[in-house]
Amino acid sequence: MLYVVSTPIGNLKDISLRALEILKSVDFILCEDTRVSKTLLNHYEIDRPLKSIHKFNEQREIAFLVDELLKGKNAALISDAGTPLVSDPGELLVSACIENNIQVTPIPGASALIAALSCSGLPVIPFQFLGFVPKKLQERRVFLFQALIYAGTSITYESPERIVETLEKIDEIDSDRIVVIGREITKKFETFYRDRASVIRQQLLDTPPRGEIVLLISPSDKFHNALTNVDSKNLVEYLEDKLSLDRKEAIRLAADLSLKDRRAIYKELIPD
Known part of the structure:
Protein backbone atom coordinates (compact mmCIF):
# COMPACT_ATOMS: atom_id res chain seq x y z
CA MET A 1 0.00 0.00 0.00
CA LEU A 2 1.07 3.56 -0.70
CA TYR A 3 0.09 6.22 1.83
CA VAL A 4 0.08 9.83 0.57
CA VAL A 5 0.87 11.69 3.79
CA SER A 6 0.50 15.43 4.34
CA THR A 7 3.14 17.05 6.52
CA PRO A 8 3.43 20.53 8.11
CA ILE A 9 3.99 23.59 5.93
CA GLY A 10 6.00 25.36 8.61
CA ASN A 11 4.87 24.66 12.15
CA LEU A 12 5.96 21.13 13.10
CA LYS A 13 2.91 20.75 15.34
CA ASP A 14 0.59 20.83 12.32
CA ILE A 15 0.60 17.08 11.73
CA SER A 16 -2.09 14.55 12.54
CA LEU A 17 -1.76 11.67 14.98
CA ARG A 18 -2.66 9.31 12.15
CA ALA A 19 0.12 10.70 9.95
CA LEU A 20 2.66 10.08 12.72
CA GLU A 21 1.31 6.57 13.22
CA ILE A 22 1.64 5.76 9.52
CA LEU A 23 5.15 7.24 9.22
CA LYS A 24 6.31 5.09 12.14
CA SER A 25 4.79 1.89 10.74
CA VAL A 26 5.63 1.81 7.01
CA ASP A 27 8.54 -0.13 5.53
CA PHE A 28 10.03 2.98 3.95
CA ILE A 29 9.33 6.68 3.38
CA LEU A 30 9.58 8.43 0.02
CA CYS A 31 10.48 12.11 0.22
CA GLU A 32 11.76 14.96 -1.95
CA ASP A 33 14.85 15.92 0.03
CA THR A 34 16.03 13.59 2.80
CA ARG A 35 17.74 16.49 4.60
CA VAL A 36 14.50 18.45 4.84
CA SER A 37 12.36 15.47 5.84
CA LYS A 38 14.79 14.39 8.55
CA THR A 39 14.01 17.60 10.47
CA LEU A 40 10.40 16.48 10.86
CA LEU A 41 11.17 12.79 11.35
CA ASN A 42 13.87 13.42 13.94
CA HIS A 43 11.56 15.79 15.82
CA TYR A 44 9.05 12.96 16.23
CA GLU A 45 11.71 10.24 16.68
CA ILE A 46 10.70 8.41 13.53
CA ASP A 47 13.42 6.11 12.24
CA ARG A 48 12.36 4.52 8.97
CA PRO A 49 14.39 4.04 5.74
CA LEU A 50 14.25 7.13 3.53
CA LYS A 51 14.35 7.21 -0.26
CA SER A 52 14.48 10.42 -2.26
CA ILE A 53 12.01 10.81 -5.13
CA HIS A 54 11.94 14.02 -7.14
CA LYS A 55 11.21 15.32 -10.62
CA PHE A 56 14.62 14.24 -11.91
CA ASN A 57 14.43 10.58 -10.84
CA GLU A 58 10.75 9.75 -10.38
CA GLN A 59 10.33 8.19 -13.82
CA ARG A 60 13.27 5.79 -13.50
CA GLU A 61 12.41 4.80 -9.90
CA ILE A 62 8.79 3.83 -10.60
CA ALA A 63 9.41 0.24 -11.70
CA PHE A 64 11.46 -0.55 -8.58
CA LEU A 65 8.97 1.11 -6.23
CA VAL A 66 5.94 -0.57 -7.80
CA ASP A 67 7.73 -3.92 -7.54
CA GLU A 68 8.42 -3.36 -3.83
CA LEU A 69 4.80 -2.45 -3.17
CA LEU A 70 3.54 -5.45 -5.15
CA LYS A 71 5.66 -7.64 -2.86
CA GLY A 72 3.50 -6.43 0.03
CA LYS A 73 5.57 -3.61 1.42
CA ASN A 74 3.97 -0.38 2.63
CA ALA A 75 5.36 3.04 1.85
CA ALA A 76 4.57 6.63 2.76
CA LEU A 77 4.96 9.42 0.23
CA ILE A 78 5.67 12.84 1.72
CA SER A 79 6.84 16.18 0.30
CA ASP A 80 9.13 18.79 1.82
CA ALA A 81 6.03 20.56 3.13
CA GLY A 82 2.27 20.19 2.82
CA THR A 83 0.29 17.75 0.71
CA PRO A 84 2.25 15.64 -1.80
CA LEU A 85 1.64 16.04 -5.56
CA VAL A 86 0.39 19.65 -5.20
CA SER A 87 3.21 21.31 -7.16
CA ASP A 88 5.40 18.47 -5.90
CA PRO A 89 6.58 15.07 -7.24
CA GLY A 90 4.53 11.90 -6.92
CA GLU A 91 1.93 12.05 -9.67
CA LEU A 92 3.70 9.47 -11.82
CA LEU A 93 4.10 7.10 -8.89
CA VAL A 94 0.48 7.36 -7.77
CA SER A 95 -0.72 6.75 -11.35
CA ALA A 96 1.57 3.70 -11.66
CA CYS A 97 0.26 2.29 -8.39
CA ILE A 98 -3.34 2.65 -9.52
CA GLU A 99 -2.53 1.00 -12.86
CA ASN A 100 -1.03 -1.93 -10.94
CA ASN A 101 -3.97 -2.24 -8.52
CA ILE A 102 -1.89 -1.07 -5.56
CA GLN A 103 -4.05 0.65 -2.98
CA VAL A 104 -3.34 4.37 -2.57
CA THR A 105 -4.64 5.99 0.62
CA PRO A 106 -4.59 9.70 1.54
CA ILE A 107 -3.56 10.84 5.01
CA PRO A 108 -4.84 14.45 4.84
CA GLY A 109 -3.36 17.47 6.52
CA ALA A 110 -1.75 20.84 5.85
CA SER A 111 -1.89 22.54 2.45
CA ALA A 112 -0.49 26.02 1.87
CA HIS A 224 -14.37 38.72 -17.01
CA ASN A 225 -17.59 39.81 -18.74
CA ALA A 226 -15.91 42.59 -20.71
CA LEU A 227 -13.35 40.26 -22.25
CA THR A 228 -15.51 37.20 -22.79
CA ASN A 229 -18.28 39.16 -24.53
CA VAL A 230 -16.11 41.28 -26.81
CA ASP A 231 -15.97 40.46 -30.53
CA SER A 232 -13.02 38.40 -31.79
CA LYS A 233 -11.29 41.24 -33.65
CA ASN A 234 -11.18 43.54 -30.65
CA LEU A 235 -10.18 40.71 -28.35
CA VAL A 236 -7.24 39.71 -30.56
CA GLU A 237 -6.10 43.33 -30.83
CA TYR A 238 -6.40 43.74 -27.05
CA LEU A 239 -4.28 40.65 -26.43
CA GLU A 240 -1.66 41.78 -28.92
CA ASP A 241 -1.38 45.13 -27.18
CA LYS A 242 -1.75 44.15 -23.50
CA LEU A 243 0.31 40.95 -23.54
CA SER A 244 2.73 41.80 -26.37
CA LEU A 245 1.62 38.72 -28.31
CA ASP A 246 2.06 38.21 -32.01
CA ARG A 247 -1.07 37.67 -34.14
CA LYS A 248 -0.86 33.86 -34.08
CA GLU A 249 -0.44 33.70 -30.29
CA ALA A 250 -3.24 36.24 -29.75
CA ILE A 251 -5.65 34.25 -31.92
CA ARG A 252 -4.79 31.04 -30.07
CA LEU A 253 -5.47 32.65 -26.70
CA ALA A 254 -8.61 34.39 -27.97
CA ALA A 255 -9.94 31.02 -29.12
CA ASP A 256 -9.34 29.55 -25.66
CA LEU A 257 -11.05 32.47 -23.93
CA SER A 258 -14.06 32.71 -26.22
CA LEU A 259 -14.40 28.93 -26.78
CA LYS A 260 -14.43 29.59 -30.51
CA ASP A 261 -12.68 27.57 -33.15
CA ARG A 262 -9.34 29.11 -34.13
CA ARG A 263 -10.21 28.90 -37.83
CA ALA A 264 -13.47 30.80 -37.22
CA ILE A 265 -11.52 33.64 -35.63
CA TYR A 266 -9.11 33.71 -38.58
CA LYS A 267 -12.08 34.08 -40.92
CA GLU A 268 -13.51 36.93 -38.84
CA LEU A 269 -10.18 38.75 -39.01
CA ILE A 270 -9.49 37.96 -42.65
CA PRO A 271 -12.87 37.59 -44.41
CA ASP A 272 -13.02 35.90 -47.82
Whole structure:
Protein backbone atom coordinates (compact mmCIF):
# COMPACT_ATOMS: atom_id res chain seq x y z
CA MET A 1 0.00 0.00 0.00
CA LEU A 2 1.07 3.56 -0.70
CA TYR A 3 0.09 6.22 1.83
CA VAL A 4 0.08 9.83 0.57
CA VAL A 5 0.87 11.69 3.79
CA SER A 6 0.50 15.43 4.34
CA THR A 7 3.14 17.05 6.52
CA PRO A 8 3.43 20.53 8.11
CA ILE A 9 3.99 23.59 5.93
CA GLY A 10 6.00 25.36 8.61
CA ASN A 11 4.87 24.66 12.15
CA LEU A 12 5.96 21.13 13.10
CA LYS A 13 2.91 20.75 15.34
CA ASP A 14 0.59 20.83 12.32
CA ILE A 15 0.60 17.08 11.73
CA SER A 16 -2.09 14.55 12.54
CA LEU A 17 -1.76 11.67 14.98
CA ARG A 18 -2.66 9.31 12.15
CA ALA A 19 0.12 10.70 9.95
CA LEU A 20 2.66 10.08 12.72
CA GLU A 21 1.31 6.57 13.22
CA ILE A 22 1.64 5.76 9.52
CA LEU A 23 5.15 7.24 9.22
CA LYS A 24 6.31 5.09 12.14
CA SER A 25 4.79 1.89 10.74
CA VAL A 26 5.63 1.81 7.01
CA ASP A 27 8.54 -0.13 5.53
CA PHE A 28 10.03 2.98 3.95
CA ILE A 29 9.33 6.68 3.38
CA LEU A 30 9.58 8.43 0.02
CA CYS A 31 10.48 12.11 0.22
CA GLU A 32 11.76 14.96 -1.95
CA ASP A 33 14.85 15.92 0.03
CA THR A 34 16.03 13.59 2.80
CA ARG A 35 17.74 16.49 4.60
CA VAL A 36 14.50 18.45 4.84
CA SER A 37 12.36 15.47 5.84
CA LYS A 38 14.79 14.39 8.55
CA THR A 39 14.01 17.60 10.47
CA LEU A 40 10.40 16.48 10.86
CA LEU A 41 11.17 12.79 11.35
CA ASN A 42 13.87 13.42 13.94
CA HIS A 43 11.56 15.79 15.82
CA TYR A 44 9.05 12.96 16.23
CA GLU A 45 11.71 10.24 16.68
CA ILE A 46 10.70 8.41 13.53
CA ASP A 47 13.42 6.11 12.24
CA ARG A 48 12.36 4.52 8.97
CA PRO A 49 14.39 4.04 5.74
CA LEU A 50 14.25 7.13 3.53
CA LYS A 51 14.35 7.21 -0.26
CA SER A 52 14.48 10.42 -2.26
CA ILE A 53 12.01 10.81 -5.13
CA HIS A 54 11.94 14.02 -7.14
CA LYS A 55 11.21 15.32 -10.62
CA PHE A 56 14.62 14.24 -11.91
CA ASN A 57 14.43 10.58 -10.84
CA GLU A 58 10.75 9.75 -10.38
CA GLN A 59 10.33 8.19 -13.82
CA ARG A 60 13.27 5.79 -13.50
CA GLU A 61 12.41 4.80 -9.90
CA ILE A 62 8.79 3.83 -10.60
CA ALA A 63 9.41 0.24 -11.70
CA PHE A 64 11.46 -0.55 -8.58
CA LEU A 65 8.97 1.11 -6.23
CA VAL A 66 5.94 -0.57 -7.80
CA ASP A 67 7.73 -3.92 -7.54
CA GLU A 68 8.42 -3.36 -3.83
CA LEU A 69 4.80 -2.45 -3.17
CA LEU A 70 3.54 -5.45 -5.15
CA LYS A 71 5.66 -7.64 -2.86
CA GLY A 72 3.50 -6.43 0.03
CA LYS A 73 5.57 -3.61 1.42
CA ASN A 74 3.97 -0.38 2.63
CA ALA A 75 5.36 3.04 1.85
CA ALA A 76 4.57 6.63 2.76
CA LEU A 77 4.96 9.42 0.23
CA ILE A 78 5.67 12.84 1.72
CA SER A 79 6.84 16.18 0.30
CA ASP A 80 9.13 18.79 1.82
CA ALA A 81 6.03 20.56 3.13
CA GLY A 82 2.27 20.19 2.82
CA THR A 83 0.29 17.75 0.71
CA PRO A 84 2.25 15.64 -1.80
CA LEU A 85 1.64 16.04 -5.56
CA VAL A 86 0.39 19.65 -5.20
CA SER A 87 3.21 21.31 -7.16
CA ASP A 88 5.40 18.47 -5.90
CA PRO A 89 6.58 15.07 -7.24
CA GLY A 90 4.53 11.90 -6.92
CA GLU A 91 1.93 12.05 -9.67
CA LEU A 92 3.70 9.47 -11.82
CA LEU A 93 4.10 7.10 -8.89
CA VAL A 94 0.48 7.36 -7.77
CA SER A 95 -0.72 6.75 -11.35
CA ALA A 96 1.57 3.70 -11.66
CA CYS A 97 0.26 2.29 -8.39
CA ILE A 98 -3.34 2.65 -9.52
CA GLU A 99 -2.53 1.00 -12.86
CA ASN A 100 -1.03 -1.93 -10.94
CA ASN A 101 -3.97 -2.24 -8.52
CA ILE A 102 -1.89 -1.07 -5.56
CA GLN A 103 -4.05 0.65 -2.98
CA VAL A 104 -3.34 4.37 -2.57
CA THR A 105 -4.64 5.99 0.62
CA PRO A 106 -4.59 9.70 1.54
CA ILE A 107 -3.56 10.84 5.01
CA PRO A 108 -4.84 14.45 4.84
CA GLY A 109 -3.36 17.47 6.52
CA ALA A 110 -1.75 20.84 5.85
CA SER A 111 -1.89 22.54 2.45
CA ALA A 112 -0.49 26.02 1.87
CA LEU A 113 -3.02 26.92 -0.81
CA ILE A 114 -6.04 25.93 1.31
CA ALA A 115 -4.61 27.62 4.41
CA ALA A 116 -4.08 30.84 2.43
CA LEU A 117 -7.54 30.69 0.83
CA SER A 118 -9.24 30.18 4.20
CA CYS A 119 -7.72 33.40 5.58
CA SER A 120 -7.77 35.48 2.40
CA GLY A 121 -11.21 37.03 2.64
CA LEU A 122 -11.74 36.20 -1.05
CA PRO A 123 -14.54 33.98 -2.42
CA VAL A 124 -13.71 30.33 -1.79
CA ILE A 125 -16.10 28.92 -4.42
CA PRO A 126 -15.12 28.64 -7.16
CA PHE A 127 -11.35 28.74 -7.03
CA GLN A 128 -8.58 27.40 -9.24
CA PHE A 129 -5.02 26.44 -8.31
CA LEU A 130 -2.45 27.08 -11.04
CA GLY A 131 0.82 25.98 -9.46
CA PHE A 132 3.91 28.14 -9.79
CA VAL A 133 3.94 31.28 -11.93
CA PRO A 134 6.16 30.63 -15.00
CA LYS A 135 9.62 32.17 -15.00
CA LYS A 136 9.70 33.25 -18.65
CA LEU A 137 8.24 36.71 -19.18
CA GLN A 138 5.90 35.93 -22.08
CA GLU A 139 4.58 32.76 -20.46
CA ARG A 140 4.05 34.71 -17.25
CA ARG A 141 1.99 37.39 -19.01
CA VAL A 142 -0.37 34.82 -20.54
CA PHE A 143 -0.53 32.82 -17.29
CA LEU A 144 -1.51 35.88 -15.26
CA PHE A 145 -4.02 37.05 -17.84
CA GLN A 146 -5.77 33.67 -17.72
CA ALA A 147 -5.81 33.91 -13.92
CA LEU A 148 -7.26 37.43 -14.05
CA ILE A 149 -10.06 36.50 -16.43
CA TYR A 150 -11.17 33.52 -14.31
CA ALA A 151 -14.61 33.97 -12.72
CA GLY A 152 -13.41 32.85 -9.28
CA THR A 153 -10.35 33.16 -7.04
CA SER A 154 -7.06 32.12 -8.62
CA ILE A 155 -4.27 30.74 -6.43
CA THR A 156 -0.61 30.43 -7.40
CA TYR A 157 2.77 29.95 -5.77
CA GLU A 158 5.54 32.46 -6.39
CA SER A 159 9.12 32.96 -5.24
CA PRO A 160 10.10 35.99 -3.12
CA GLU A 161 12.61 36.93 -5.84
CA ARG A 162 9.92 37.32 -8.51
CA ILE A 163 6.80 38.39 -6.60
CA VAL A 164 7.41 42.13 -7.13
CA GLU A 165 7.68 41.67 -10.91
CA THR A 166 4.58 39.45 -10.92
CA LEU A 167 2.58 42.11 -9.07
CA GLU A 168 3.77 44.66 -11.61
CA LYS A 169 2.44 42.51 -14.48
CA ILE A 170 -0.91 42.10 -12.72
CA ASP A 171 -1.14 45.87 -12.28
CA GLU A 172 -0.38 46.41 -15.97
CA ILE A 173 -3.26 44.16 -16.99
CA ASP A 174 -5.82 45.25 -14.38
CA SER A 175 -4.81 48.08 -12.05
CA ASP A 176 -7.97 47.73 -9.91
CA ARG A 177 -7.54 44.06 -9.07
CA ILE A 178 -7.36 43.09 -5.39
CA VAL A 179 -4.79 40.44 -4.54
CA VAL A 180 -3.80 38.67 -1.35
CA ILE A 181 -0.33 37.41 -0.46
CA GLY A 182 0.28 34.89 2.30
CA ARG A 183 3.91 34.67 3.37
CA GLU A 184 5.54 32.17 5.72
CA ILE A 185 2.12 30.72 6.63
CA THR A 186 2.05 29.00 10.07
CA LYS A 187 5.57 30.23 10.82
CA LYS A 188 6.79 32.89 13.27
CA PHE A 189 6.80 35.70 10.71
CA GLU A 190 3.52 34.81 8.99
CA THR A 191 2.19 37.84 7.11
CA PHE A 192 -0.85 38.54 4.95
CA TYR A 193 -1.12 41.45 2.51
CA ARG A 194 -4.52 42.42 1.11
CA ASP A 195 -4.79 45.29 -1.40
CA ARG A 196 -4.42 46.28 -5.03
CA ALA A 197 -1.37 44.77 -6.71
CA SER A 198 0.37 48.14 -7.05
CA VAL A 199 0.01 48.91 -3.34
CA ILE A 200 1.40 45.55 -2.20
CA ARG A 201 4.19 45.83 -4.76
CA GLN A 202 5.34 49.09 -3.16
CA GLN A 203 5.19 47.52 0.30
CA LEU A 204 7.40 44.66 -0.85
CA LEU A 205 9.83 47.04 -2.53
CA ASP A 206 10.20 48.82 0.80
CA THR A 207 10.54 45.54 2.73
CA PRO A 208 11.72 42.70 0.45
CA PRO A 209 9.95 39.44 1.33
CA ARG A 210 11.50 36.14 2.28
CA GLY A 211 10.17 32.60 2.43
CA GLU A 212 7.34 30.77 0.73
CA ILE A 213 4.63 32.89 -0.90
CA VAL A 214 1.04 32.08 -1.87
CA LEU A 215 -0.54 34.59 -4.26
CA LEU A 216 -4.33 34.83 -4.50
CA ILE A 217 -6.06 36.90 -7.19
CA SER A 218 -9.62 38.06 -6.62
CA PRO A 219 -12.32 37.50 -9.24
CA SER A 220 -13.69 40.41 -11.25
CA ASP A 221 -17.05 40.00 -12.97
CA LYS A 222 -16.56 43.30 -14.79
CA PHE A 223 -13.20 42.26 -16.24
CA HIS A 224 -14.37 38.72 -17.01
CA ASN A 225 -17.59 39.81 -18.74
CA ALA A 226 -15.91 42.59 -20.71
CA LEU A 227 -13.35 40.26 -22.25
CA THR A 228 -15.51 37.20 -22.79
CA ASN A 229 -18.28 39.16 -24.53
CA VAL A 230 -16.11 41.28 -26.81
CA ASP A 231 -15.97 40.46 -30.53
CA SER A 232 -13.02 38.40 -31.79
CA LYS A 233 -11.29 41.24 -33.65
CA ASN A 234 -11.18 43.54 -30.65
CA LEU A 235 -10.18 40.71 -28.35
CA VAL A 236 -7.24 39.71 -30.56
CA GLU A 237 -6.10 43.33 -30.83
CA TYR A 238 -6.40 43.74 -27.05
CA LEU A 239 -4.28 40.65 -26.43
CA GLU A 240 -1.66 41.78 -28.92
CA ASP A 241 -1.38 45.13 -27.18
CA LYS A 242 -1.75 44.15 -23.50
CA LEU A 243 0.31 40.95 -23.54
CA SER A 244 2.73 41.80 -26.37
CA LEU A 245 1.62 38.72 -28.31
CA ASP A 246 2.06 38.21 -32.01
CA ARG A 247 -1.07 37.67 -34.14
CA LYS A 248 -0.86 33.86 -34.08
CA GLU A 249 -0.44 33.70 -30.29
CA ALA A 250 -3.24 36.24 -29.75
CA ILE A 251 -5.65 34.25 -31.92
CA ARG A 252 -4.79 31.04 -30.07
CA LEU A 253 -5.47 32.65 -26.70
CA ALA A 254 -8.61 34.39 -27.97
CA ALA A 255 -9.94 31.02 -29.12
CA ASP A 256 -9.34 29.55 -25.66
CA LEU A 257 -11.05 32.47 -23.93
CA SER A 258 -14.06 32.71 -26.22
CA LEU A 259 -14.40 28.93 -26.78
CA LYS A 260 -14.43 29.59 -30.51
CA ASP A 261 -12.68 27.57 -33.15
CA ARG A 262 -9.34 29.11 -34.13
CA ARG A 263 -10.21 28.90 -37.83
CA ALA A 264 -13.47 30.80 -37.22
CA ILE A 265 -11.52 33.64 -35.63
CA TYR A 266 -9.11 33.71 -38.58
CA LYS A 267 -12.08 34.08 -40.92
CA GLU A 268 -13.51 36.93 -38.84
CA LEU A 269 -10.18 38.75 -39.01
CA ILE A 270 -9.49 37.96 -42.65
CA PRO A 271 -12.87 37.59 -44.41
CA ASP A 272 -13.02 35.90 -47.82
